Amino acid sequence: MTARVCENCGIPDDELVLVRRVYVVPPSWDTPGSQTVIAEPELWCISCMSQYPCEIVDD
Numbered sequence: 001m002t003a004r005v006c007e008n009c010g011i012p013d014d015e016l017v018l019v020r021r022v023y024v025v026p027p028s029w030d031t032p033g034s035q036t037v038i039a040e041p042e043l044w045c046i047s048c049m050s051q052y053p054c055e056i057v058d059d
């Protein structure tokens with residue numbers, strides 16, 4: 001039996017969701033903020049989804 005683990009925190013979880021990680025760069029005095037969506041989807045647990053910026057992969 002193979003338990004699936006969250007690809008972000010490594011905790012085994014039955015309710016993993018396919019998401020794309022989003023890197024958020026906050027704006028500062030000389031640069032505007034930006035967001036970069038990582039193309040490669042990852043399986044994340046609900047806890048990581050609520051704590052880190054990500055987009056749910058919808059297919």
Ligand SMILES: [Zn+2]
Nearest residue numbers: 006009045048
């Ligand atoms: Zn996680």
